[in-house]
Amino acid sequence: xxxxxxNKYIREAIKTFERFQFQLPPFAYWSPExxxxxxxxxxxxxxxxxxxxxxxxxxxxxxxxxxILFTLRNGNLNDPNCLKKYCEKIMLVREHQVTPFHFHWTKxxxxxxxxxxxxxxxxxxxxxHEKLADSDVxxxxxxxxxxxxxxxxxxxxxxxxxxxxxxxxHNFWAEIGKGNVLVGEVSLVNDDVKDNRFLDALPRFPEIxxxxxxxxxxxxxxxxx
Numbered sequence: 001x002x003x004x005x006x007n008k009y010i011r012e013a014i015k016t017f018e019r020f021q022f023q024l025p026p027f028a029y030w031s032p033e034x035x036x037x038x039x040x041x042x043x044x045x046x047x048x049x050x051x052x053x054x055x056x057x058x059x060x061x062x063x064x065x066x067x068i069l070f071t072l073r074n075g076n077l078n079d080p081n082c083l084k085k086y087c088e089k090i091m092l093v094r095e096h097q098v099t100p101f102h103f104h105w106t107k108x109x110x111x112x113x114x115x116x117x118x119x120x121x122x123x124x125x126x127x128x129h130e131k132l133a134d135s136d137v138x139x140x141x142x143x144x145x146x147x148x149x150x151x152x153x154x155x156x157x158x159x160x161x162x163x164x165x166x167x168x169x170h171n172f173w174a175e176i177g178k179g180n181v182l183v184g185e186v187s188l189v190n191d192d193v194k195d196n197r198f199l200d201a202l203p204r205f206p207e208i209x210x211x212x213x214x215x216x217x218x219x220x221x222x223x224x225x
Contacts, residue, residue, distance in 0.1 A: 001056050001206040007215040010052055013068045013092045020115050020182055022090065024070060027051060032214050040225045048074040048084075049192070051219040057100055058203040067099050068092040071219060075189035087190040091183040093119060098173045101132075101199035104166055109187035112161040117178030119156040123148060124169040130197060132169060139163060169199060 017024055027045055030038075045051060053069040056062040069091045075084035087107075093099070095117070103126055113119045125133040134150045140163040141154075148154070155175065156162060161184075164170055174181045196204050205220065214221070 001054070001060075001062060002209045002211045003214060004212045005062060006054055006208065006218070007212065009054060009062065009068055010216050013070075016092055016180060017090075017182070022114070022182060024090075025072065028070060030217070032217055035217055035223055038225065043225065046222045046225075047079070048076050048082075049190075049219040050074060051222075052216055053192070053219050054206075055204060056206050057198075058206060063094075063097060065100060066094075066097055071190065077189050077191055085189060087185070087187045089185040089187075089190070090114070091185060093172065093174045093181045093183050095174045095176050095178075095180060099171055100202060101169050101171045103164075103169050103197050104195045105197060106166055107188045107190060107195050108166060109164050109185055110161050111156070111164065111172070112184035112186065113156040113158050114182040114184045115158050116174070116181040118158075118175035119172055119181045119183055120153055120175050121156075121162075121170050121172035122151060122153045124150050126167045126169055126197075130167075132199065137168065139165075139168070167197075 014024070014028070027042070028051065050071045050073065053071060054066070056066045059065045069089050072088045072090060073084065074087040076082045101122075101124075111119070123137045123139065125135050125137055127133040132150070137148045137150060137152065139146055139148070142161055154162065172183075192204050
């Protein structure tokens with residue numbers, strides 16, 4: 001992705017969060033220059049990968065395949081003294097934009113349609129070779145156990161949620177014609193480096209072409225204290 005795209009899409013995301021009256025923490029707005037003045041008091045933000053995360057999954061077409069995320073809180077699996085065993089994210093899912101099929105080996109997560117349009121997703125179990133299985137999928141939707149045939153498309157309306165156990169393949173997108181969706185994620189500790197299995201081999205993080213100065217830092221770009 002180009003830095004100009006990243007800057008643009010984060011600016012647009014901020015405006016969308018404001019329109020939905022979803023308040024981000026102060027560090028969401030820190031400039032690269034402000035980050036240079038921060039010391040060890042913000043080590044949790046640095047070491048737990050809090051903040052902005054944007055990806056096109058290496059496909060070079062963010063409008064069609066991509067996602068904007070902001071990690072609000074997270075533990076750290078590399079720190080045995082970390083007491084925080086959970087993660088919370090807010091995501092902006094745009095119309096016509098798909099997050100490709102993937103699962104997590106260890107992370108269980110709740111996906112919540114916080115507001116906006118409808119969130120749609122297709123579900124498959126994974127088989128012993130980590131491919132799509134044809135077995136029925138059993139999930140919890142707002143605390144109610146439901147069973148669906150493999151490949152069923154589920155629609156979550158605002159306020160509805162679903163729980164994904166580990167190794168359950170899912171993709172998702174905003175239903176066309178219903179508007180963008182603010183999606184919450186509440187999960188076990190998140191590790192995007194080691195705990196993503198894409199059905200088709202895709203990178204989780206994009207390569208970035210620096211065609212203009214950074215307006216915001218991604219969660220992988222913070223300077224040391």
